[in-house]
Amino acid sequence: MDGKKLRPIPPRLGHAKRTTLGFTLRIHMHPGQTVEPYLAAAEAFTHAWRVHAVRVTSPRRGLIVVTALKSDPLMGAEVGAPPMPSTLPLLTVRAGRTEDTGDWTLSFREVPHWLIAGATQSGKSTLLSAVVASLAPQPVALVGIDCKGGLELGMYDSRLSALACTPKEAVQLLTRLERELLHRMRFCRTMHARGIWDLDSELRPDPIVVLVDEVAELYLSDGSKESRELRAQCSTLLLRVAQLGAALGIHLVVAGQRIGSELGPGVTALRAQLGGRVCHAVHDEETAQMALGDLAPEAVELVQRFSSAEKGVAISAVSGEWRRVRSTRISREESKAIAETHAGMTPYIRTLMEGGDL
Ligand SMILES: Nc1ncnc2c1ncn2[C@@H]1O[C@H](COP(=O)(O)OP(=O)(O)O)[C@@H](O)[C@H]1O
Ligand SMILES: [Mg+2]
Incomplete structure (x- = not known):
């Protein structure tokens, strides 16, 4: 040892860049330095800089982006603008706005499956309405599973290729979907295609988007043997x-409102398959962890602190990035009307039809 003291090397600060909403600051870390101290200090920065909020993200290893917001950009009146579905690419949903004032879109081509979590009245069904409104004019089959008696998704019946309102119907519908899946798989194999997107467009079957509202209804049983069996079947089929x-x-x-371990091991396995996550306000940590813990651990606390005024506000996360977003406020009546207008677009998929031979 030469007796020299270890001298900490501070990370390299970029210049603060002014934005319409506040400013951003890029910080380049040296090996061994981590984002944690910045995450822990975000609240203190908010007070020190007298701003509405400070977001700390790390888009790639070694880089930190600190964003300071003067006010909440998601609380403006313009958030309510209805979507304009006619201009959207296939399987893209215009869901609302992002905190950095951009359009918030979800693409099933980029991320095939999504989980929407949130307490009652946090905005889950409203987001499902936006999905229906965006996809109704597209050549996409919509299928609903709503075991709360079809109260939510029943409204879009005219544009749905199938709807299940009880766990028993859900098992039937999921069985039909599995048949369709195997049928598509065989067809792709015959055509030497790895999936439907490798097929020529005239041979390609229409995509199907399955909407499940209140997923806990599928997993919780009343304890009877029949109900336990139904739940187990639902769980296996949904996962498949x-x-x-x-x-x-x-x-x-x-x-779903609750997607914790009380729903059984099937729900954890399902979560692993749902690569896109939208988490509205939640009151229990387990649901927040389940929704965001693996993809956006920094946001797990944030969603538990959303206020009741922040309806429709959520964290949207996919692997490697998360953002604060707010869904478009679209009323049930509006999305029902859009579904009815496009009832004629409902694709005919034989295996999904009641009476279609299984
Ligand atoms: N983005 C939004 N902006 C404003 N209000 C919203 C928004 N999303 C939902 N709401 C309102 O919040 C309430 C609950 O929404 P809902 O989607 O039914 O919640 P959940 O399905 O989670 O129980 C509704 O009255 C709805 O109008
Ligand atoms: Mg709901």
């Missing part, structure tokens, strides 16, 4: 559709 569906154009959007 998630595992095999992506390449075959069968997509899932699963919305």
